[in-house]
Amino acid sequence: MRIALLVTCLNEALFPRAGMAVVTVLERLGHTVAFPPEQTCCGQLHANTGYAAPARELERHTEAAFAGHDVIVTPSGSCAAHLRAHTELPVYELSELLVDVLGVTDVGARFPHRVTYHPTCHGLRMLRLGDRPQRLLRAVSGLELVDLPEPEQCCGFGGTFALKNPGVSGAMLADKCANAVSTGAEYLAAADNSCLAHIGGGLARRPGAPKPVHYAEILAGTGAAA
Amino acid sequence: MSRHLPIVAVTPFPAAAAHELKDAQLRANLGRATRTIRDKRARVVAEVPDWEELRERAARTKDEVLDRLPELLARFERAAAAAGASVHHAADAAAANAIVAELVRAQGADRVVKIKSMATQEIGLNEALAEAGITAIETDLAELIVQLADDTPSHILVPAIHYNRSQIREIFAARMPGFSAESDEPAVLAGAAREYLRRTFLSAEVAVCGANFAVAETGSLVIVESEGNGRMCLTLPGTLIAVVGVEKLLPRMADLGDFLRLLPRSSTGERMNPYTSVFTGVTPDDGPRRLHIVLLDNGRTKTAQDPVGRAALRCIRCSACLNVCPVYERTGGHAYGSVYPGPIGAILSPQLTGQDAGANSSLPFASTLCGACYDVCPVKIDIPEILVHLRQTGPKPAAERAAMATLSWVMRDRRRWRGALRAARTGAVPLRALTRRRGGTLRRAPWPVSAWTAHRDAPLPPPESFRDWWRRTHAE
Numbered sequence A: 001m002r003i004a005l006l007v008t009c010l011n012e013a014l015f016p017r018a019g020m021a022v023v024t025v026l027e028r029l030g031h032t033v034a035f036p037p038e039q040t041c042c043g044q045l046h047a048n049t050g051y052a053a054p055a056r057e058l059e060r061h062t063e064a065a066f067a068g069h070d071v072i073v074t075p076s077g078s079c080a081a082h083l084r085a086h087t088e089l090p091v092y093e094l095s096e097l098l099v100d101v102l103g104v105t106d107v108g109a110r111f112p113h114r115v116t117y118h119p120t121c122h123g124l125r126m127l128r129l130g131d132r133p134q135r136l137l138r139a140v141s142g143l144e145l146v147d148l149p150e151p152e153q154c155c156g157f158g159g160t161f162a163l164k165n166p167g168v169s170g171a172m173l174a175d176k177c178a179n180a181v182s183t184g185a186e187y188l189a190a191a192d193n194s195c196l197a198h199i200g201g202g203l204a205r206r207p208g209a210p211k212p213v214h215y216a217e218i219l220a221g222t223g224a225a226a
Numbered sequence B: 001m002s003r004h005l006p007i008v009a010v011t012p013f014p015a016a017a018a019h020e021l022k023d024a025q026l027r028a029n030l031g032r033a034t035r036t037i038r039d040k041r042a043r044v045v046a047e048v049p050d051w052e053e054l055r056e057r058a059a060r061t062k063d064e065v066l067d068r069l070p071e072l073l074a075r076f077e078r079a080a081a082a083a084g085a086s087v088h089h090a091a092d093a094a095a096a097n098a099i100v101a102e103l104v105r106a107q108g109a110d111r112v113v114k115i116k117s118m119a120t121q122e123i124g125l126n127e128a129l130a131e132a133g134i135t136a137i138e139t140d141l142a143e144l145i146v147q148l149a150d151d152t153p154s155h156i157l158v159p160a161i162h163y164n165r166s167q168i169r170e171i172f173a174a175r176m177p178g179f180s181a182e183s184d185e186p187a188v189l190a191g192a193a194r195e196y197l198r199r200t201f202l203s204a205e206v207a208v209c210g211a212n213f214a215v216a217e218t219g220s221l222v223i224v225e226s227e228g229n230g231r232m233c234l235t236l237p238g239t240l241i242a243v244v245g246v247e248k249l250l251p252r253m254a255d256l257g258d259f260l261r262l263l264p265r266s267s268t269g270e271r272m273n274p275y276t277s278v279f280t281g282v283t284p285d286d287g288p289r290r291l292h293i294v295l296l297d298n299g300r301t302k303t304a305q306d307p308v309g310r311a312a313l314r315c316i317r318c319s320a321c322l323n324v325c326p327v328y329e330r331t332g333g334h335a336y337g338s339v340y341p342g343p344i345g346a347i348l349s350p351q352l353t354g355q356d357a358g359a360n361s362s363l364p365f366a367s368t369l370c371g372a373c374y375d376v377c378p379v380k381i382d383i384p385e386i387l388v389h390l391r392q393t394g395p396k397p398a399a400e401r402a403a404m405a406t407l408s409w410v411m412r413d414r415r416r417w418r419g420a421l422r423a424a425r426t427g428a429v430p431l432r433a434l435t436r437r438r439g440g441t442l443r444r445a446p447w448p449v450s451a452w453t454a455h456r457d458a459p460l461p462p463p464e465s466f467r468d469w470w471r472r473t474h475a476e
């Protein structure tokens, strides 16, 4: 299958490894990945901060950049949710593509580590990903998946919320980090690098805490630590 | 004399929240209480196989009310008047307060007993009555606690949720006439309040209530409560004054069943509430001899004009959205500066008052848009959607507007976007060397990144961009 990758602006700017991991996984499964070069940002940040007009321009820009592609994948639950709500583009979050469209749960990965999974709000409540990411992770050889306490609790990121309401965001982050540390996991995985940047930034200040990792990078792994 | 309306935030939410966050006892009380109610709610909702259909139908019924508001109001008024009630119309809080004060005075009373009601809190009725020389006594246990403490409610349904029981004992000991108990057992505290309230009920001539529902077809009012204090207020005093928001209407009596199933499970996590009172006009030799119904607008008609925002008027004040809200759980209700706190407050207060009132335009930003509120709302109000809508229609700082416009301009063109990313990578080169030992994250940064690094490390741009990697590995 020919699949177009929407890497997302945040991943392009800060976390290219998530995009590379999606390419690695899909090519390993025998698919062809395209990278439409005009893509930049889906408009989610603008829309959620209250800027409807620039958001619409970016949504139109994204539609044009992906015109003609029948299957689009993105390693971001929130961007997938935004585009699905505001455009006609056939966008899938990675676990939806793998489990629902391609019908795979075992992607042939190896990652011999204790991992806990944080189901991000957009994945949980807007896309209704359910346990698709966890099913993919459980099929990874050597991986031990441990439960995160209070998984459905928001981490406190919320885009510009983290900057506009730093106190509340920090309090929510502290609770999420404490729950993550309590699992004793080596890695905390999630489906959105925005939430992971926030949680990971908090975990970095806590000794012995799990390291943040996009679950696509785990699915891309074949042995060594990410 | 002008008072601040109890639905206008004085302090912007972030500052008010920062103040509340300092109170560790408050956070512990809130965390424990909201977790208990939300687990209870989840359990009893899971028992109802047609819960989703119930929600759908209730949402549709409420939307019908908003579509037919003037017609249904007229219908309600005719039916209520035919049953012997007097119906009054109040365009705003001041008008409603004046009507109630006048009605109390007409009875020669200087005291009223009250059933907990959000509408009367919204208009600041107790304070307005006090200015008119009339004492209002709250008869709901939690409202009484808050009133004795000279505090304001912090939750729609559990106004004293921010107190634990030893704090409540102290409030009673200091402020309740005749209280002397040493124990803070819930039964002891409730018993003392019951004694105190019973004396009050028996001597009251006027009662003031709100309503959970107002049935247009029959002119009936419906009040749902747990403690029986409502029943006392509705039946003992000779005069009953109900202050009812116009959105409380239901078209038909047959619609009530859905809501009586949805409300208790959503609010207290009970299958059924202990007391449901349905009353229509006056009945000779039974209950009050005079029933006055004050229909309150106070921004509702205007809110109903907004095609997106109007769904907030479906709200049946169950407070399920508060109990699941991660922001409310950390800050409590007072940070919202309104008698309507939490997610529903963040969309209702700014709409009722207009976003230019006080600091109310900060409320739609008091959310991560996590969506937990929408999931539990029994009338399916898409609260995140309305929050975003209000952010888009409300005022925003000029510097932010400029930054967002620039960012969008950069992002609408691949060359400009790549140029910006390249500049960021170049800027990050020296930082990467400095932070290598810590895993390459930034702990302290100058403004504006400092807002981020106050609570968490910041990531640095990578050495190789995705596009460069793609070109290197996928070049034809």
Ligand code: SF4
Binding pocket: B266, B314, B315, B316, B317, B318, B319, B320, B321, B322, B344, B373, B376, B377, B378, B379, B380, B381
């Ligand atoms: S918005 Fe919905 S969940 Fe919140 S109080 Fe109103 S009815 Fe209940």
